[in-house]
Structure formats: structure tokens, C-alpha cells
Amino acid sequence: MSDDELVLRWPHQKSLSPTSLKTYSQCAYRIRLQYVDEIPRPDIFVPFFAIGNATHSALGTIAQQMKLGVPTIGEKEIRMLCSFHMPMHHYPSEEAWEAEVQKVLRWVDTGKRYLQRLQVEEWLLIEHWEAREIPLLPTKARYKLGAKPDLVVRRRDEEGEPLIHIIDYKTGQVREEPDVPVIQRFALRPLLQEWTGDASAANVRFTWIWLDENYPRDVDVSVEHCNHAWPEIMAQMESLVSEAIFAPTPGWYCRYCPYYQNYCTEEIPPQLD
Ligand code: SF4
Numbered sequence: 466m467s468d469d470e471l472v473l474r475w476p477h478q479k480s481l482s483p484t485s486l487k488t489y490s491q492c493a494y495r496i497r498l499q500y501v502d503e504i505p506r507p508d509i510f511v512p513f514f515a516i517g518n519a520t521h522s523a524l525g526t527i528a529q530q531m532k533l534g535v536p537t538i539g540e541k542e543i544r545m546l547c548s549f550h551m552p553m554h555h556y557p558s559e560e561a562w563e564a565e566v567q568k569v570l571r572w573v574d575t576g577k578r579y580l581q582r583l584q585v586e587e588w589l590l591i592e593h594w595e596a597r598e599i600p601l602l603p604t605k606a607r608y609k610l611g612a613k614p615d616l617v618v619r620r621r622d623e624e625g626e627p628l629i630h631i632i633d634y635k636t637g638q639v640r641e642e643p644d645v646p647v648i649q650r651f652a653l654r655p656l657l658q659e660w661t662g663d664a665s666a667a668n669v670r671f672t673w674i675w676l677d678e679n680y681p682r683d684v685d686v687s688v689e690h691c692n693h694a695w696p697e698i699m700a701q702m703e704s705l706v707s708e709a710i711f712a713p714t715p716g717w718y719c720r721y722c723p724y725y726q727n728y729c730t731e732e733i734p735p736q737l738d
Contacts, residue, residue, distance in 0.1 A: 474501065474707060474708055474709060475705055475706040475707075476500055476501060477607065477608050477706070480610065481599075481706075482610070482612055482648070483644055483645045483648050486644065487642055489704075489705045489708070491716060492713060492716070492719075492722070493708055493712055493713075495729070496705070499724075501711070507723045507724065511721055512556075513637055516550075518550045519543075519546050519547045519549075520572045520573055520676065521615065521634060521636070522546050522550060523542075523573045524577070524616075525616075526538055526542075527576070527577050527580065528591045531581075531588065532588035540570060543570055544570075547565075551565060572636060572676035572677065575674070576674060579674055579681060580616075583630070584621070585619070585620050586618075586619045586620050589656070589660065590614060590617040591616055592613060592614075593614070594611055594612075594613040595613075597654065602707070608702070610648060610652065610702065611648075611652050612649045612651075612652045614649050615634050617631050617632070617653070618630050619660065622670070626668055627668060628669075629660060629661065629667055629669045630669075630670050630671075631646065633645065633673050634674050635676060637677075641673055641682070643694060644694060644701075646671035646684045647694045648698065650671075653669075657669070669685075669687070670684070670686065671684040713729060715734060716733065
């Protein structure tokens with residue numbers, strides 16, 4: 466197979482991301498429907514995503530307001546965001562909706578208190594997509610790999626050393642993807658150079674904040690850490706852009722797939738349902 470044929474498979478004008486790689490690792494057929502056939506995502510309400518979107522939206526607004534030094538939104542405004550992202554008619558009762566809103570209020574409060582403790586010197590990025598070109602195959606296609614950190618700040622670490630801190634809010638039980646911190650450091654490299662003067666030596670930390678458990682888990686995203694993880698990420702990207710079969714591989718994640726039981730008629734295996 467020539468490189469030119471490979472280019473036709475993954476639409477290389479679309480950037481690769483942790484999300485596309487995770488989707489590919491679960492089901493190549495979904496990648497085909499979404500990115501190759503470009504079937505518009507059916508508008509299906511998924512409560513799990515809705516509550517996450519409401520929380521991220523509130524915490525993004527709060528970070529913007531903390532950056533500006535103005536008062537942050539309170540319960541009334543967070544409830545308005547909930548009404549937008551989680552319309553009540555999707556829930557079996559007002560009580561069921563209110564229970565979900567209470568979760569958002571608690572998660573936002575946890576995230577906000579975490580941000581208030583950070584002693585931020587500079588708010589660098591808030592929900593900002595960054596991507597860089599990446600040489601994947603010996604081909605003329607120009608691939609990009611990118612990521613959208615929830616928040617990036619400049620502050621000091623426990624030893625008083627300058628630190629670039631990337632923060633990612635976790636609103637569900639979905640497991641941590643170890644490639645996310647590595648891809649984020651990769652995508653941010655030009656900005657790390659700008660912010661620190663030496664991207665390779667930059668002290669970078671990534672934190673998943675598990676909002677339900679109020680548990681922040683830190684990853685030291687050192688160059689050594691990235692170098693160790695990189696070959697596997699490269700292999701996954703090369704596999705994705707050269708994919709030809711796009712076989713469906715149904716699993717528990719079908720419940721969150723917008724193509725489930727409309728464009729895709731696969732069944733979730735009974736032991737996973
Ligand atoms: S419903 Fe399941 S098997 Fe079908 S495309 Fe989505 S994830 Fe793949």
C-alpha cells in the first residue's frame with residue numbers, strides 16, 4: 466500500500482487528539498462513522514455528558530472570572546448553566562433533575578476551592594485547543610496532534626520552583642488515560658518555550674481533579690516521562706491513520722456512542738450490558 470492510499474483513510478485535515486485515540490482504541494467503526502464518513506452526530510441526550518458539560522462550563526467561567534479578578538458565579542448562575550446543558554424534560558422527574566444539579570453544585574464548589582488554594586501567578590490558558598504538526602508516516606500528509614486542557618496556570622511548586630500546571634476536571638468514573646498528560650505537553654511545547662524560555666527544561670505538572678471524590682492526582686510530566694510513553698502513542702496514531710477495516714467492536718461504551726442503534730446496529734455483548 467502506498468503512502469498516498471494511506472492518506473485517504475484518516476482525514477488528515479482533522480487533528481488527532483486524546484479523544485480520537487481513545488475512541489479508536491474502543492471501536493474503529495465509530496471512528497469511521499464520525500471522522501471518515503462524517504455522519505453528523507445524532508442529537509442524543511446522554512445525562513453523563515450533560516452533567517460533565519455543565520460542570521466544565523461553570524468551572525471554565527469561574528477560572529475566567531478569577532483571571533479577571535472579578536466575583537465568580539454563584540448558585541443561581543450555575544443553575545442556569547444546568548438548565549441549558551441538562552434540560553429538565555430529559556429527566557424522569559423534577560427530583561431526579563434536582564439531584565443531578567446538586568451534584569454539579571458540589572463538584573463546582575470542589576473545583577473552585579481547589580483553584581483558590583493554588584496561588585496562581587498567571588492564568589495562561591482556559592479551555593484552549595492547541596495542536597502541533599507531527600511526522601507520522603513517510604508521507605506528504607501533514608498530521609496534527611492536539612489537546613484542549615481545561616486550565617493551564619503558572620505558579621510555584623512545593624519547593625518554590627516555577628511550575629506550569631495543567632489541570633483536568635474529572636466528573637465521572639471514566640478512567641484516567643495516561644496519554645493525556647503526555648499529549649498535552651506535546652501540544653503545548655511552543656507555548657512552554659514562550660512561557661519559560663526552555664520548553665525541554667520546563668517543570669510541568671498535570672493534575673486530574675476527581676471532583677466527586679475531591680481527590681487531585683498529580684502526574685509529573687517530565688521529558689523522561691513523555692519519552693517513555695511516546696512510542697506507544699506513536700504506534701496508536703500510526704495504526705489509526707493507516708486503518709483500513711474499521712471493524713465494529715461493541716462494548717459497554719456503546720451506551721455513550723451517538724451512533725448506537727441508529728447508524729450502527731451492533732449489540733452490546735450481554736456480559737457487558
Ligand atoms: S455503537 Fe458500539 S459498535 Fe457501534 S459504532 Fe458505536 S461504539 Fe462502535
